[in-house]
Amino acid sequence: MRDETQAIEGGAWVFGDNVDTGYIMPSKYASLPDEELGAHAMEGIDPNFPKNVQAGDVIVGGRNFGCGSSRETAPRGIKRAGVGAVIARTFARNFFRNSLCIGLPVLICADAESIEQGDRVRVDPIAGRVENLTKGQTLQAEPLPDHIMDMVKAGGLVPYLKQTLT
Amino acid sequence: MSGDTATQKILARASGRERVDVGDIVWAKVDAHVMHDNQGPFRMGKDFAELGLPIWNKDRFMLTADHHNPPTGDSQSKVLNVTRAWAAEQELSHFYDAEGICHILMAEKGFVRPGVLVTGTDSHTTNTGALGALGVAIGPTESIGVLAKGEVWLRVPETIRVQFKGRVPAGIYGKDMALLALKDLKVDGAEYKVLQFEGEALMALSVEDRMTLSNMAAEFSAKSSIIDVDEATAEYLKNAGVEDGWEAVRSDEDATYAASYEYDVTDLSPQVACPHRMDNVYPVEEVDSPPLQRAHIGSCTGAKLLDLQAAAAVLKGRRVAHGLQLLIAPASKDIMSKAMADGTLGALIDAGGVLLPTTCGVCAGRGPGQLGDGEMCISSANRNYKGRMGSAEASIYLASAATVAASAVKGRVADPREFI
Numbered sequence: 001m002r003d004e005t006q007a008i009e010g011g012a013w014v015f016g017d018n019v020d021t022g023y024i025m026p027s028k029y030a031s032l033p034d035e036e037l038g039a040h041a042m043e044g045i046d047p048n049f050p051k052n053v054q055a056g057d058v059i060v061g062g063r064n065f066g067c068g069s070s071r072e073t074a075p076r077g078i079k080r081a082g083v084g085a086v087i088a089r090t091f092a093r094n095f096f097r098n099s100l101c102i103g104l105p106v107l108i109c110a111d112a113e114s115i116e117q118g119d120r121v122r123v124d125p126i127a128g129r130v131e132n133l134t135k136g137q138t139l140q141a142e143p144l145p146d147h148i149m150d151m152v153k154a155g156g157l158v159p160y161l162k163q164t165l166t
Numbered sequence: 167m168s169g170d171t172a173t174q175k176i177l178a179r180a181s182g183r184e185r186v187d188v189g190d191i192v193w194a195k196v197d198a199h200v201m202h203d204n205q206g207p208f209r210m211g212k213d214f215a216e217l218g219l220p221i222w223n224k225d226r227f228m229l230t231a232d233h234h235n236p237p238t239g240d241s242q243s244k245v246l247n248v249t250r251a252w253a254a255e256q257e258l259s260h261f262y263d264a265e266g267i268c269h270i271l272m273a274e275k276g277f278v279r280p281g282v283l284v285t286g287t288d289s290h291t292t293n294t295g296a297l298g299a300l301g302v303a304i305g306p307t308e309s310i311g312v313l314a315k316g317e318v319w320l321r322v323p324e325t326i327r328v329q330f331k332g333r334v335p336a337g338i339y340g341k342d343m344a345l346l347a348l349k350d351l352k353v354d355g356a357e358y359k360v361l362q363f364e365g366e367a368l369m370a371l372s373v374e375d376r377m378t379l380s381n382m383a384a385e386f387s388a389k390s391s392i393i394d395v396d397e398a399t400a401e402y403l404k405n406a407g408v409e410d411g412w413e414a415v416r417s418d419e420d421a422t423y424a425a426s427y428e429y430d431v432t433d434l435s436p437q438v439a440c441p442h443r444m445d446n447v448y449p450v451e452e453v454d455s456p457p458l459q460r461a462h463i464g465s466c467t468g469a470k471l472l473d474l475q476a477a478a479a480v481l482k483g484r485r486v487a488h489g490l491q492l493l494i495a496p497a498s499k500d501i502m503s504k505a506m507a508d509g510t511l512g513a514l515i516d517a518g519g520v521l522l523p524t525t526c527g528v529c530a531g532r533g534p535g536q537l538g539d540g541e542m543c544i545s546s547a548n549r550n551y552k553g554r555m556g557s558a559e560a561s562i563y564l565a566s567a568a569t570v571a572a573s574a575v576k577g578r579v580a581d582p583r584e585f586i
């Protein structure tokens with residue numbers, strides 16, 4: 001699990017609109033165990049991504065990021081690849097919910113597209129803040145409802161359910 | 167105060183409130199939940215076991231093994247075996263192993279009733295809309311929450327109204343209407359919204375064919391879809407063993423919509439989505455395709471009994487083109503036996519069709535019949551982005567089963583109206 005005390009900081013990988021989960025995690029990897037998913041993250045759109053991504057890097061999408069199939073292997077693969085957070089103008093709802101459930105920070109940012117490939121970015125998911133260190137800009141993400149923030153703070157749905165149900 | 171949409175009413179009821187507004191976040195009780203092997207025990211079994219809680223209601227929960235079944239190798243076998251072991255361990259009363267595709271089984275086995283909320287770990291859970299229920303997709307981790315509590319949180323969505331007017335001409339199906347609307351609204355046209363399909367042309371379709379639209383609501387990125395309930399719906403439900411215990415929910419006359427679209431289908435041509443986007447749609451007469459190597463009649467979208475019958479009507483007494491292979495994967499065993507009984511399957515096989523299992527198979531990019539580099543395919547399924555059915559270097563056209571059948575005969579994308 002992500003260490004909440006550590007800021008997420010890394011390089012930005014910028015993708016466009018309507019990035020389908022079929023590109024984020026191609027169907028052919030659907031039966032791979034979790035540990036092996038990271039090696040194929042984003043492969044359907046950028047085969048070099050898994051080789052070059054660094055821990056803490058941030059994915060930046062346009063509109064409707066993660067559309068298509070509701071496969072949870074998409075955010076799981078991204079998380080396993082070491083990506084610290086995903087920022088997009090808008091997300092497809094399945095991808096958004098799945099990410100929050102598995103503890104991958106996702107931030108809805110109206111100005112996401114001001115971030116360019118390779119920009120150095122620092123993300124604080126609890127404050128909903130995205131700092132573009134390269135450009136010296138700070139972006140504010142759309143706030144999330146309280147009960148979702150509780151889940152984000154807990155690190156995902158399962159730890160949250162453990163706290164509240166058992 | 168303006169009236170409420172059907173979606174608002176369903177969510178108000180499910181959350182025990184008098185009424186809800188668009189944008190409200192509610193905790194809603196789930197009437198039925200479905201999970202499949204691909205987004206099921208293999209991904210969430212361990213976490214669910216750690217919680218140590220029982221399943222909230224086994225009578226209202228279905229598990230299917232349809233995505234990796236039958237398995238084609240070691241990693242798929244593992245997923246399938248974990249799924250089977252979990253079903254046994256949880257003593258599930260509704261586990262369906264290679265019996266059909268989850269969305270079709272949910273409808274056939276009476277898990278879907280008008281006016282209720284359904285969740286499922288699959289994007290095409292929207293399929294329930296044709297039976298007047300609100301079906302919403304969630305992931306396997308979130309499924310743990312539903313299994314434990316029988317509840318899910320949802321934001322009350324806006325509704326987009328899509329009306330189909332006029333008379334449905336011969337050779338035109340729900341698929342053509344879905345593609346027509348998709349061309350206009352685009353793949354992100356209904357993000358976070360519900361698509362309400364209506365109009366006399368839509369209601370003239372069989373319930374099975376209305377499902378093609380509610381199913382493909384997912385391709386518009388919709389949260390869900392909803393269709394009015396009529397006598398045909400009641401008849402369908404009766405055949406699925408749902409005689410009573412449900413009440414239709416309708417949008418008020420003065421309900422507020424995010425947008426409205428209207429299409430007259432009287433002069434509509436068969437529609438085809440060209441590679442590699444679902445909204446890259448043209449009327450069949452404008453599509454000049456290269457030779458096809460594969461035609462596929464399968465998936466939860468395009469392999470219901472009516473789809474198989476429509477294909478058989480085109481293929482009866484004909485042969486598929488030289489150099490083309492036609493794959494047939496009925497969406498459930500029940501559909502397959504009905505198609506066997508009425509001669510549909512025989513006609514398809516005599517025409518050169520190759521019969522595949524009643525599971526997702528090629529539609530999920532798995533099983534036999536996957537596309538190789540450079541291959542061209544026409545399919546009655548729902549998605550055509552690169553790599554969906556195998557190689558990322560393959561190309562997929564999407565159309566109705568009738569158009570797929572006509573194309574199989576001609577070896578290129580072809581108009582089914584020439585054959586009927």
Ligand code: SF4
Pocket residue numbers: 267268269288290464465466467525526529530547548
């Ligand atoms: S048939 Fe295709 S679209 Fe339907 S559930 Fe299976 S993989 Fe998904």
